[in-house]
Amino acid sequence: MQWEAVIGLEVHAQLATRSKIFSGASTTFGAEPNSQACAVDLAMPGMLPVLNEGAVRMAALFGLAVNAEIAHRSVFDRKNYFYPDLPKGYQISQMYHPIVGPGIVTIEPDDSEPRPIRIHHAHLEEDAGKSLHEDFQGMTGIDLNRAGTPLLEIVSEPDMRSAVEAVAYLRKIHALVTYLGISDGDMSQGSMRCDCNVSIRPVGQTTLGTRTEIKNVNSFRFVEKAINSEIERQIELIEDGGTVLQETRLYDADNNETRPMRSKEFANDYRYFPDPDLLPVVIDDHYIEAIRATLPELPDAKKERFISQHGLSEYDARLLVQNRQTADYFEQVSSRCGDPKLAANWVMGELSRLLNQEELPLERSPVSADQLGQLLQRIQDNTISGKIAKQVFEAMWQEGADADQIIEQQGLKQVSDSGAIETLVDQVLAEQQAMVEDYHSEPVEKKKKKKFNALVGQVMKASAGKANPAQVNSILQQKL
Amino acid sequence: MAISREDIENAAILARIHLDDDAKTGLEKDLSNILQLVDQLQSADTDNVTAMAHPLDAVQRLRPDEVTETVQRERYQQLAAKTQDGLYLVPRVVE
Numbered sequence: 314m315q316w317e318a319v320i321g322l323e324v325h326a327q328l329a330t331r332s333k334i335f336s337g338a339s340t341t342f343g344a345e346p347n348s349q350a351c352a353v354d355l356a357m358p359g360m361l362p363v364l365n366e367g368a369v370r371m372a373a374l375f376g377l378a379v380n381a382e383i384a385h386r387s388v389f390d391r392k393n394y395f396y397p398d399l400p401k402g403y404q405i406s407q408m409y410h411p412i413v414g415p416g417i418v419t420i421e422p423d424d425s426e427p428r429p430i431r432i433h434h435a436h437l438e439e440d441a442g443k444s445l446h447e448d449f450q451g452m453t454g455i456d457l458n459r460a461g462t463p464l465l466e467i468v469s470e471p472d473m474r475s476a477v478e479a480v481a482y483l484r485k486i487h488a489l490v491t492y493l494g495i496s497d498g499d500m501s502q503g504s505m506r507c508d509c510n511v512s513i514r515p516v517g518q519t520t521l522g523t524r525t526e527i528k529n530v531n532s533f534r535f536v537e538k539a540i541n542s543e544i545e546r547q548i549e550l551i552e553d554g555g556t557v558l559q560e561t562r563l564y565d566a567d568n569n570e571t572r573p574m575r576s577k578e579f580a581n582d583y584r585y586f587p588d589p590d591l592l593p594v595v596i597d598d599h600y601i602e603a604i605r606a607t608l609p610e611l612p613d614a615k616k617e618r619f620i621s622q623h624g625l626s627e628y629d630a631r632l633l634v635q636n637r638q639t640a641d642y643f644e645q646v647s648s649r650c651g652d653p654k655l656a657a658n659w660v661m662g663e664l665s666r667l668l669n670q671e672e673l674p675l676e677r678s679p680v681s682a683d684q685l686g687q688l689l690q691r692i693q694d695n696t697i698s699g700k701i702a703k704q705v706f707e708a709m710w711q712e713g714a715d716a717d718q719i720i721e722q723q724g725l726k727q728v729s730d731s732g733a734i735e736t737l738v739d740q741v742l743a744e745q746q747a748m749v750e751d752y753h754s755e756p757v758e759k760k761k762k763k764k765f766n767a768l769v770g771q772v773m774k775a776s777a778g779k780a781n782p783a784q785v786n787s788i789l790q791q792k793l
Numbered sequence: 794m795a796i797s798r799e800d801i802e803n804a805a806i807l808a809r810i811h812l813d814d815d816a817k818t819g820l821e822k823d824l825s826n827i828l829q830l831v832d833q834l835q836s837a838d839t840d841n842v843t844a845m846a847h848p849l850d851a852v853q854r855l856r857p858d859e860v861t862e863t864v865q866r867e868r869y870q871q872l873a874a875k876t877q878d879g880l881y882l883v884p885r886v887v888e
């Protein structure tokens with residue numbers, strides 16, 4: 314039987330506010346344990362939550378970016394459960410009246426047509442603290458610094474049909490939140506996490522199969538692997554005559570499989586109800602329009618502009634806009650050197666290669682966009698060849714110096730003095746008489762060209778790569 | 794609406810409280826009475842009444858996104874039963 318997967322994602326993005334969603338405690342990552350957990354976060358008796366305007370604004374900004382309706386009235390609810398990293402005994406969330414209504418994003422999985430993915434809604438909630446299960450005198454350690462950090466939970470419709478599409482969707486959400494500056498999107502620090510709802514059904518069937526939920530997947534690669542292994546598991550299970558249980562599972566990266574979470578004694582019963590400590594959040598059109606005015610250029614619009622304004626290919630443009638830093642870096646290089654295609658090739662080529670090799674994020678690149686732009690200028694004004702430029706780039710990378718300094722220091726300036734090139738050509742012709750004879754006696758045009766190129770190579774070698782190749786070509790042609 | 798013994802046992806588990814048989818019997822009666830009162834309230838015709846979150850029709854006030862808290866860990870941790878390396882210690886929880 315042919316199976317089709319049906320996938321929906323719940324993405325939790327930590328919002329980049331300075332203070333927590335309901336308290337004035339700092340949200341800085343990596344502080345001393347519990348140094349950022351105030352009386353509200355600790356659920357001391359009598360403490361009351363006060364909503365952070367920054368969190369409301371960021372949620373609304375996201376909603377506007379996905380063409381969703383922003384609720385003029387939204388309500389916070391209590392989600393009740395007991396766990397030590399949740400001191401109140403409930404999480405404040407939005408169950409019935411979320412701040413962001415239905416929206417839509419377009420994904421472009423590799424090599425396939427763009428596809429719209431519907432967003433069911435997005436709501437604000439608070440994060441929990443962290444439990445450290447290493448042995449502390451036989452007890453569990455609790456760090457509540459993260460408790461109360463604002464989260465935007467973005468819930469998709471089950472519109473994705475493969476792990477590749479799910480990853481493309483997650484990348485799109487990641488690009489959006491980082492472009493908007495509402496989250497740093499750093500999955501390794503848990504700033505963005507994802508729950509994957511997965512079910513399968515025979516191709517052609519319209520009703521949904523029973524789904525499982527894979528909790529807390531924290532990298533793009535793991536999302537793809539976790540979903541694929543879960544799809545495989547469900548197909549095998551059903552084909553062997555079994556049935557899929559609706560349950561929560563965890564992805565075990567070491568064994569590349571999903572495992573059921575230890576089932577609680579009773580099914581979850583969160584007993585949601587409106588939080589009486591918080592009044593309905595009412596925002597007006599004026600507020601929403603003021604936020605709309607701050608929307609930056611978003612990835613889709615930027616991609617179209619890169620194609621129309623810079624003449625880039627669809628493929629190049631798509632790669633460059635995947636994150637805002639890369640897009641900004643590219644534009645700076647391009648405006649400095651005046652050749653967008655050359656800039657794109659270098660940003661996605663040499664620059665990415667060295668960044669990957671040293672596992673550096675773009676922000677920490679030793680070569681700035683301005684410096685790279687200057688290097689490319691030197692290719693364009695024939696100071697150096699493209700080949701020498703790579704050598705200069707590596708030296709810039711190592712030494713942090715400007716292109717001109719390296720070119721000067723290492724004497725890499727291209728030789729364009731025709732007298733000097735002529736001398737080199739004469740020298741090579743004298744030394745390589747056999748090659749010259751070979752060239753003259755070659756009747757086949759194609760082979761003759763090859764032999765000519767070999768002589769060009771000799772001259773270039775004699776110049777240590779610095780001779781202007783076009784000039785070498787024409788002078789050699791004359792001499793022969 | 795009457796409440797069953799199973800409902801009470803389930804609610805006790807969700808609330809993490811232990812109830813002995815006598816307490817359960819008492820609660821069965823008390824909670825059923827409360828629910829009957831709720832039923833009575835439910836029977837009022839509220840079709841033309843807008844739901845109210847606050848008697849003064851107030852809405853949520855928003856706080857500017859500023860850090861206003863200072864570090865008071867030492868003070869808070871004096872109240873805790875056990876701490877270590879700045880962490881609050883609780884009976885072992887295993888996922």
